[in-house]
Amino acid sequence: MAAIEKELIENVKPLVKIDGVKKYFTKKRSFLEKKIVRADDIIVKAVDDVSLDVYPGETLGLVGESGCGKSTLGRVVLRLHEPTMGKVTFDGDDITGYSKQQMKQFRSDAQIIFQNPYASLNPRKTVRNILSVPLKSQGGDFIKREQEILHLLDRVGLNQRHIDSYPHQFSGGQRQRIGIARALAMQPKFIVADEPVSALDVSVQAQIINLMQELQEEYQLTYLFVAHDLSVINYVSDRVAVMYLGKIVELATTEELFMHPLHPYTKALLSAIPYVDKSKRRERILLEGSVPSPINPPSGCRFHTRCYQKKGKICTEETPQLRQAAPGHMISCHL
Amino acid sequence: MPVTKMPDGLSEEITPGHPLIHLLQIKTKIFITDLMGFVRKLKHHPSALIGALLIIFFLVVAFFAPAVAPHDPFTGELSERLVAPSWLEGGSSQYVLGTDQQGRDLLSRIIYGARISLWVGFISVTISVLIGTLLGAAAGYFRGKLDIFLSRTADLLLAFPFLIFAVAVMSFLGPGLINLILALTFKGWVEFFRLVRGEMLSEKTKEYVEAAKANGQSNLRIILSEVLPNIIHTIIVLATLRMGFFIIMEASLSFLGLGIQPPDPAWGSMVNEGRQFMLNAWWLSTFPGAAILVLVLSINLFGEGLRDILDPRLKTE
Amino acid sequence: MLEIKNLAMAFETERGLVRAVNKVDLSVAEGEVMGIVGESGCGKSVTLLNILGLVPHPGKVLSGEIKFQGEDLLKKSKKEMRDIRGKDIAMIFQDPMTTLNPVFRIGEQIRESMRIHGLFKDVKGGIFKSARKHAEKDRAVELMKEVGIPSPETRYHNFPHEFSGGMQQRALIAIGLSCKPKLLLADEPTTALDVTIQAQILALMQKINQEHGAGIILVTHDLGVAAEFCHKIAVMYAGKIVEQGRTEQVMEDPHHPYTQGLLRSIPKISNRQDKIEPIPGGVPDLAELKEECAFYPRCGKAHDRCLSQEVPMFDAGEGHTVRCYLYG
Numbered sequence: 002m003a004a005i006e007k008e009l010i011e012n013v014k015p016l017v018k019i020d021g022v023k024k025y026f027t028k029k030r031s032f033l034e035k036k037i038v039r040a041d042d043i044i045v046k047a048v049d050d051v052s053l054d055v056y057p058g059e060t061l062g063l064v065g066e067s068g069c070g071k072s073t074l075g076r077v078v079l080r081l082h083e084p085t086m087g088k089v090t091f092d093g094d095d096i097t098g099y100s101k102q103q104m105k106q107f108r109s110d111a112q113i114i115f116q117n118p119y120a121s122l123n124p125r126k127t128v129r130n131i132l133s134v135p136l137k138s139q140g141g142d143f144i145k146r147e148q149e150i151l152h153l154l155d156r157v158g159l160n161q162r163h164i165d166s167y168p169h170q171f172s173g174g175q176r177q178r179i180g181i182a183r184a185l186a187m188q189p190k191f192i193v194a195d196e197p198v199s200a201l202d203v204s205v206q207a208q209i210i211n212l213m214q215e216l217q218e219e220y221q222l223t224y225l226f227v228a229h230d231l232s233v234i235n236y237v238s239d240r241v242a243v244m245y246l247g248k249i250v251e252l253a254t255t256e257e258l259f260m261h262p263l264h265p266y267t268k269a270l271l272s273a274i275p276y277v278d279k280s281k282r283r284e285r286i287l288l289e290g291s292v293p294s295p296i297n298p299p300s301g302c303r304f305h306t307r308c309y310q311k312k313g314k315i316c317t318e319e320t321p322q323l324r325q326a327a328p329g330h331m332i333s334c335h336l
Numbered sequence: 337m338p339v340t341k342m343p344d345g346l347s348e349e350i351t352p353g354h355p356l357i358h359l360l361q362i363k364t365k366i367f368i369t370d371l372m373g374f375v376r377k378l379k380h381h382p383s384a385l386i387g388a389l390l391i392i393f394f395l396v397v398a399f400f401a402p403a404v405a406p407h408d409p410f411t412g413e414l415s416e417r418l419v420a421p422s423w424l425e426g427g428s429s430q431y432v433l434g435t436d437q438q439g440r441d442l443l444s445r446i447i448y449g450a451r452i453s454l455w456v457g458f459i460s461v462t463i464s465v466l467i468g469t470l471l472g473a474a475a476g477y478f479r480g481k482l483d484i485f486l487s488r489t490a491d492l493l494l495a496f497p498f499l500i501f502a503v504a505v506m507s508f509l510g511p512g513l514i515n516l517i518l519a520l521t522f523k524g525w526v527e528f529f530r531l532v533r534g535e536m537l538s539e540k541t542k543e544y545v546e547a548a549k550a551n552g553q554s555n556l557r558i559i560l561s562e563v564l565p566n567i568i569h570t571i572i573v574l575a576t577l578r579m580g581f582f583i584i585m586e587a588s589l590s591f592l593g594l595g596i597q598p599p600d601p602a603w604g605s606m607v608n609e610g611r612q613f614m615l616n617a618w619w620l621s622t623f624p625g626a627a628i629l630v631l632v633l634s635i636n637l638f639g640e641g642l643r644d645i646l647d648p649r650l651k652t653e
Numbered sequence: 654m655l656e657i658k659n660l661a662m663a664f665e666t667e668r669g670l671v672r673a674v675n676k677v678d679l680s681v682a683e684g685e686v687m688g689i690v691g692e693s694g695c696g697k698s699v700t701l702l703n704i705l706g707l708v709p710h711p712g713k714v715l716s717g718e719i720k721f722q723g724e725d726l727l728k729k730s731k732k733e734m735r736d737i738r739g740k741d742i743a744m745i746f747q748d749p750m751t752t753l754n755p756v757f758r759i760g761e762q763i764r765e766s767m768r769i770h771g772l773f774k775d776v777k778g779g780i781f782k783s784a785r786k787h788a789e790k791d792r793a794v795e796l797m798k799e800v801g802i803p804s805p806e807t808r809y810h811n812f813p814h815e816f817s818g819g820m821q822q823r824a825l826i827a828i829g830l831s832c833k834p835k836l837l838l839a840d841e842p843t844t845a846l847d848v849t850i851q852a853q854i855l856a857l858m859q860k861i862n863q864e865h866g867a868g869i870i871l872v873t874h875d876l877g878v879a880a881e882f883c884h885k886i887a888v889m890y891a892g893k894i895v896e897q898g899r900t901e902q903v904m905e906d907p908h909h910p911y912t913q914g915l916l917r918s919i920p921k922i923s924n925r926q927d928k929i930e931p932i933p934g935g936v937p938d939l940a941e942l943k944e945e946c947a948f949y950p951r952c953g954k955a956h957d958r959c960l961s962q963e964v965p966m967f968d969a970g971e972g973h974t975v976r977c978y979l980y981g
Binding site: 066067172174175202203204205206207208210211229230231232233235236237259269270272273274275276277278279281282285287288290291292 | 929
């Protein structure tokens with residue numbers, strides 16, 4: 002919608018620019034382990050050279066299965082994890098080099114909504130306390146904060162009299178609303194939503210999705226929407242990036258991706274979705290085996306071990322780069 | 337998931353009037369509700385209840401010692417040496433539990449001894465908790481070289497059996513109350529260090545901590561205001577149980593002559609002094625020993641009950 | 654083959670009687686796949702547990718009967734139930750990581766079921782019963798091959814943590830199949846798995862259904878999974894079945910407002926522009942159920958009659974039943 006047009010106009014700068022980001026988690030072996038058992042450091046290549054742009058006002062869907070690195074990428078963008086390599090630019094500035102003072106401002110501009118509504122709220126704090134934390138960093142006095150908390154509760158659809166209740170007294174959907182209120186309290190421009198509805202019941206998912214979309218329009222928010230549920234991604238996103246084993250394998254507008262998927266993994270992924278509507282069901286492509294470990298990812302194209310359209314030796318040797326296959330449609334494949 | 341009932345009293349509308357006062361009212365209400373809930377749970381737990389009542393009994397007796405004790409614990413009538421307890425032949429109602437070799441009333445000495453035991457137990461535990469929690473939280477949260485250093489130190493200290501260690505320290509420092517507390521806390525903090533470090537390691541990975549970071553909270557604030565409130569109940573349980581242990585340690589050291597010195601009425605030294613009279617005046621060692629037993633038992637009962645009450649309640653919620 | 658009639662079961666808690674299963678009628682014929690669909694807390698998992706008598710304390714069966722091949726399971730003794738569990742009726746749980754015992758090898762766990770049910774007890778062996786062990790091992794490897802675990806001979810000796818999520822679930826299915834059950838109970842078997850792995854597991858279960866003729870009861874909250882995989886569907890809400898029928902009937906022509914609401918609240922890939930309509934409100938507290946229709950507060954089409962008494966099941970034709978006054 003808005004973002005596609007902007008992209009085509011091409012003089013709109015991305016709000017968030019992810020440039021060659023790598024995030025490796027290293028488990029160092031002790032001196033003894035290295036010498037005696039000859040064990041190497043274990044390196045988990047969670048995010049392996051990802052470059053992505055997020056345009057203002059859009060919802061960029063980030064989809065992939067477990068272990069593909071999408072949650073890690075979301076956190077690196079916010080510098081909740083430090084990138085091992087590469088840089089992240091927010092509104093033109095390189096945040097990887099930010100000072101403490103600058104980070105404070107960034108934290109106010111960029112927020113996160115977590116997946117697990119049960120674990121993301123401190124069980125010992127009341128709603129008031131939970132929401133005071135971000136508001137305190139905004140400054141202002143006590144009375145102003147109180148009013149702001151009440152206003153936030155109202156905006157996310159919670160009854161104001163619950164302000165002194167504890168998380169365990171709420172349902173999953175309500176807790177997620179508190180999480181959203183917490184993210185909003187900082188008045189951000191950009192929100193990373195890390196599987197915000199995966200842990201909720203179907204009917205509640207719809208409520209939360211609708212809420213997030215309303216808020217996006219009202220507050221001019223930009224979302225990086227991480228999820229594994231393709232129907233949800235399809236519904237909320239303007240553009241979608243598909244990740245596999247730490248790399249982006251395909252990037253396109255939502256419609257384009259779902260109608261004309263190009264990468265073999267994307268095709269398999271889309272074919273696996275169970276549909277209620279019979280006419281929409283696709284020919285099932287069943288992939289062999291399971292996802293390889295990110296500790297020792299396959300050489301060359303990460304997907305070649307399970308690819309049913311393997312071209313040949315090149316897939317094992319060379320890592321494909323993300324290049325344009327059609328206008329606005331990027332793919333990382335040798336085909 | 338169905339919505340559970342909101343606690344009563346919180347369903348009023350936001351009242352006009354100064355919000356700070358209102359906040360204070362709410363906080364007090366929450367505190368009282370929690371306290372009442374705790375007492376109610378305690379009623380369901382007979383052993384913990386007995387433990388709690390006994391502890392309160394000891395506390396009251398120790399506090400009001402000058403009023404409760406029938407005689408002066410320090411001075412004795414030499415003419416009344418080794419009088420038997422009142423219900424035995426040769427006993428007198430003046431000295432309910434009998435007298436010791438210096439004619440001092442045993443009951444009064446035991447009452448005053450309670451002060452020493454409780455005092456030592458409480459101070460040692462408090463200091464150990466403070467040191468252990470501070471170091472444990474830092475080690476668990478920041479990891480790295482600090483953690484390695486502290487953990488190895490803790491491991492080193494743990495290698496020594498507590499009593500031997502305490503004896504060594506006391507021999508080095510000399511007897512006395514302060515030195516005793518020092519000896520106990522020197523090794524005593526390690527248990528709390530390990531507990532808090534472990535809890536910190538597991539809480540640190542939870543999403544609400546990440547959320548606090550995303551909100552820009554400093555590390556110190558995260559440790560103090562986010563994680564610690566979630567850990568505190570386990571610390572309290574361990575502190576209660578360790579207090580019983582420290583009291584026994586104090587008694588042991590006093591028994592060995594290293595702790596509280598006579599003429600102070602420490603139960604441990606009373607047991608020691610009474611040893612030579614075991615055959616003809618058995619009550620000199622027995623009653624102080626019984627006092628140690630009952631106090632530590634009640635503390636342990638309460639501590640165990642506390643663990644049951646505090647833990648599953650949090651889990652089901 | 655399996656017929657549940659008027660099953661009512663509740664938990665006696667401090668807060669009162671929690672009616673987890675409230676007058677449920679279900680039937681599964683041989684070789685049929687029945688889906689029980691609903692959100693969390695509606696009682697679908699508990700219904701399965703009741704069939705095998707695995708409901709934890711303080712659950713109590715209040716009324717009804719569960720007839721398996723003509724015999725009422727609720728009347729059986731503990732020993733008789735133990736015989737049935739794993740042999741005639743097998744169950745697959747949601748999270749394979751916690752269902753498999755982490756300290757035993759996979760092969761041993763598959764064999765355990767065979768050993769308990771004496772599958773090979775007639776095989777003569779020495780004192781160490783090695784012949785029987787070999788027979789069990791062979792069957793275990795065969796099962797692993799059937800469920801699609803690669804290199805079963807080697808994998809036989811692996812521990813659960815050495816398997817991926819999908820493979821663990823396959824191992825669980827292998828355990829379930831080891832004694833050739835007639836009925837397989839699957840409680841959200843793919844919820845914890847990625848969507849491509851889910852597709853594999855569902856294909857496997859379909860194969861089992863077709864090749865072995867085993868009946869399956871699949872509990873899930875994913876309507877798409879139920880629609881693709883099951884022959885019959887029962888929709889549960891607050892402990893009661895609110896709609897039941899063949900898959901096409903329930904999915905393409907939903908009658909009950911709850912079913913309709915659920916279908917409307919799922920984003921459909923086909924029509925992105927269709928706004929999803931959430932069902933307002935939340936799932937009711939099972940401890941506070943009253944006589945009336947539990948869906949009343951959230952139903953857009955309710956009228957006074959819905960509040961008056963218990964809503965019975967109405968026939969909507971050809972085996973399609975709905976618990977709603979709009980149809981009766």
